[in-house]
Amino acid sequence: MGKITGFKEFNRKTEAYRSVDLRIKDYGEIFTGYSDAVHLQEQAARCMDCGVPFCQSENGCPVDNLIPEFNDLIYHNKWQEALTRLLKTNNFPEFTGRVCPAPCEGSCVLGINNSAVTIKNIEQAIIDRGFDEDRVKPYTVEYRTGKKIAIIGSGPAGLAAADELNKIGHNVTIFERDDRIGGLLMYGIPNMKLSKDVVDRRVKLMQNSGIEFIINVNVGKDITTIQLQQDFDALVLTTGVSKARDLLVDNRQAQGVHMAMEYLTHNTKSLLDNGYAEESDLSAKDKDVIVIGGGDTGTDCISTALRQGARSIVNFELMSKPPTKRMSNNPWPLWPLIYRVDYGHAEVTEVFGKDPRQYCLMTKSFIKDDQNSVIGLNTVNVDFQNGEFMEMNGSERTWSAQLVLLSMGFVSPEHYLSDDANIKLDEHGNYKAKYGQYTTSQKGIFTAGDCRRGQSLVVWAINEGRGVAVKVNEYLT
Template sequence: MGKITGFKEFDRKTEAYRPVDLRIKDYGEIFTGYHDKAHLQEQGARCMDCGVPFCQSENGCPVDNLIPEFNDLIYHNKWQEALVRLLKTNNFPEFTGRVCPAPCEGSCVLSINNSAVAIKNIEQAIIDKGFDEGWVKPYIVEYRTGKKIAIIGSGPAGLAAADELNKIGHSVTIFERDDHIGGLLMYGIPNMKLGKDVVDRRVKLMQDSGVEFITNVDVGKDITTIQLQQNFDALVLTTGASKARDLLVDNRQAQGVHLAMEYLVKNTKSLLDTGSVDESDLSAKGKDVIVIGGGDTGTDCIGTALRQGAKSIVNFELMGKPPVERASNNPWPLWPLIYRVDYGHAEVTEIFGKDPRQYHLMTQSFIKDDQNFVIGLKTVNVDFKDGQLIQINGSEKIWNTQLVLLSMGFVSPEHYLSDDANIELDERGNYKAKYGQYITSQKSIFTAGDCRRGQSLVVWAINEGRGVAAKVNEYLA
């Protein structure tokens, strides 16, 4: 695929983000777009005729994108044909092209001893050009089956399931407890990484295709699953894994200690509702901010705090600093567990002069004042020996802070909906259903996405949304 000698002739080159000094002044997307088509054609040319495309393997793309095919089409400047290939497997490449960490690139054969093809950039460019050129249109269903499906939760899994079921001809209604459709895409990912106009554009397209959306209805509280079953032929639970992992140490209840998602949601909601940033007590403006936990959510907290005007930003990580190159126990084509600099880290480094991350740190307690406001926290350095965490005596340290954000992942979905539906949970507290089958312990109730598999990637949510749609269709046949 691509140019036979392209991987020898061209180096990897990714689309640059907007300059740091400009992008931190607003919440616009950090991306610069696909303006240099020649550069993208070169990247498509780098795709090797590798025989077995590991980018589409189990360790690569969860939705089995036809990556070598659309790379070759971009190399030959056939953008519309590339869009057709991309949409065969991925319902929402405008989301994955922006927020997916690109496991496909980690499994790229070229990355064994070179830099991977810039697959993620190509994917985003294809769909963005498709929208710009008017190639992406509503899917008009010619025949309706008369079957009705209710989907609870409008994140990527729910949207993918709805998109697939609607195309088959079933009537689909999505129920969302928040005031905007999108779930994680709307409120869990900041505007600078995923513009909400991008989410709204897709929702509008689905509405025009026949999908019905109902907001501000919390199934399990405002309406029961039994009531829904009286009006729908099948239910699909795609509520996400919204129960966050907490840090239960002394003075956890001090004011100024918040879960990361509470912080991110409030700022995004303020931007949506008023057009301005959140300026409540939860704002980082003028404060020494400490983010506990890494990952994408931690980075998003860092980027948001910087834009709000934080005085300083530090990011604690329990584990050590990852290696620059793959370790011997992390071979290709596994996802490379290496040191990376995400957008938030780069921004803080440029503004404050150093990377915000501090490694091998464990928080022992929060420190509060007489009014119950957090004013600091106490840490200890840790190490790992034979899989055991060891605290290093004499390494205790006090850190000043007026805002602490807990970004340590999610443990499970909330359980009021599963209680109402009377479905079984697995040993981790997720809705119990076998991958590939998606049926719960209750007839006609299916589940998919993070609420079934645990916290994961948007692309895996799309994978499961497509999968559950196929099983619901089989059930209704």
């Protein structure tokens, strides 16, 4: 490495978000952008000459980014070379640099007894500066094979597969059931974390590289897989997981109880269609909002509700509050299961004076009025013992709520497409295909991403999109 003693000389310093009082007034990205080159050179200099870069191990970066290499290049102020190196392994660093939780930082060797290198900030700065300097260009395909591939689903897995197959020279068409390209990137992640201009910019590049996009076509309903197989040499299913985990308690059907993704999608679509957040039954304006379930989606819900003008916001967590430091059963280089304050938690704390999260709470029932509208819910505190949740006597409580959002993860893809394609499912209801092979039970039909592996990260979707492209190419050639 260029600065052998850099990790001793410089402290970790991340790029700041926009101040809370400013960013909660709009839906713009929370990021301030990359700072001066000197700051980033210093942060890159903290990358150790560690011998074995665990940031690239199975616990680190799923797309095998050459992290020590681009850190070294940034330290030496070689931005173009760093961009070239980054794009060798990651098709869309402008997405992962914004939304990936950075497992690479969790397995950074420096993180054993110090603060990890700011890998995520450096990655985002490399690609953002590349775009700012007009260094990211459409890919020029010099030779076409004549083979045609249909990809169903335009999320990160489908886009990565399309990008790789197009570079080889195959003709790629992506089918998307929604009215815009991007899948999870477009409607599952709010503008504050990923501006839709960033998604559209990448889609435009791919279009200019020769990839065709078809929207508002729901394969399995509007058109059958048999019809597609007549026109294409291979099919790739990258539909993601859209069947959300429900909460089947009394009065679940009360009006005002919604799935988190329905809520987030509605808000994002309103912003894109109208330029403002539409006030409707799904709006949090002047309501007591309860979000059941944590994780990234739960955070996105509380942040969106805050911007819509919620009267109060509470976030229920079933598990107990995480520790502030690694426990003995969670050693490095595993992902640190520790207490974190994400952007939405910080925003709600700033506005309402306390963290919105309530731990060890189980919802027992919803409360509705005579018009079948939710007005509250009943909970009980629980303790996790011997693999089971034990209810604590005397801990029952009633909460006021006029909008409840269920953010408890996803269980599987919807099955109308797999039924139409007549492919087998695994024990979890996902499309059955072996990791690394991606072949379904039907010849010529492949699958990758969350619909194959289950709910996961954007960076894993890119990993599988790149992987399935290799197998499709082998099949076609």
